[in-house]
Amino acid sequence: MLILGGLFKKVVIANYLATGLVDPVFAAPTSYGGPDLLLATYAYAVQIYCDFSAYSDMAIALAALLGFRFPANFNQPYRAQRLREFWQRWHISLSTWLRDYLYKPLGGNRHGRWKTYRNLMLTMLLGGLWHGAAWKFIAWGALHGGGLAVERMLEPWLGRRAQSPLAKVIATLVVFHFVCLAWIFFRAEDFAVARLFIAGLGSGWGEGLHQAGPFMLVLIAIGLAGQFTPDALFERLAAAFERTPAWGLGAAAGVVVAVINALGPEGVAPFIYFRF
Secondary structure, eight states, X not given: OHHHHHHIIIIIIIHHHIIIIIHHHHHOGGGSOHHHXXXXXXXXXXXXXXXHHHHHHHHHHHHHHTTOOOOOSOSOGGGOSSXXXXXXXXXXXXXXXXXXXXXXXXXXXXXXXXXXXXXXXXXXXXXXXXXXXXXXHHHHHHXXXXXXXXXXXXXXXXXXXXOOHHHHHHHHHHHHHHHHHHHHHHHSSSHHHHHHHHHHTTSOTTSOOSSOOHHHHHHHHHHHHGGGOOHHHHHHHHHHHHTSOHHHHHHHHHHHHHHHHHHSOSSOOOOGGGGO
């Protein structure tokens, strides 16, 4: 099930979003207006999640076939209501490593507020540099480090606020859009292109969409909707598969693979994290 889900996320959602919207818009951001730039930002957030979580899911599933058990590497990160929660749900193996081998050895939160803020910033800056020695990765790490520090600073105030459904929705939207802002630096070719991209978000809103068609919007919606799927749904599906005979599972898997292959675009782009 993990392998099939990973194939769909990678071959259909991630690949179509990359070739149909993300790559063209990020290659020439000054050629597009704000609506296309904004949707390309959302599309990249979905693309990198579907691409990397698919890679992780397939690796975990293949390891399980060989008798190895690895924990999940993603847990619906875009539903996070705090930036700290996002990092508890996103690339869990990396965030755990950053916490255990950088943040805690630097002192963690044991030596006062200001050193805690410093440690958060240093940890995320080094996490950015881990992805590459470029200003755009430093900016990405600085945004997350600064965001975590500000969130920690505001924690007493945030903790006193009633967690109404509306407050939870607003918190989720704020965290998601902050993460999307940081993704612009992560995806852009360099820091200068990221600046042009962000500057363009405020212009061209009367021109409508040129690159982001209905199909792209549907893929973005599917990718984001998957972040809020109840865990019980997957548990019921897993239980149903356990009751299915082996020949039925094999036949169903073959049909699903054939459908995914038919739905996907020509060729398969390499996984994003193969670059790092």
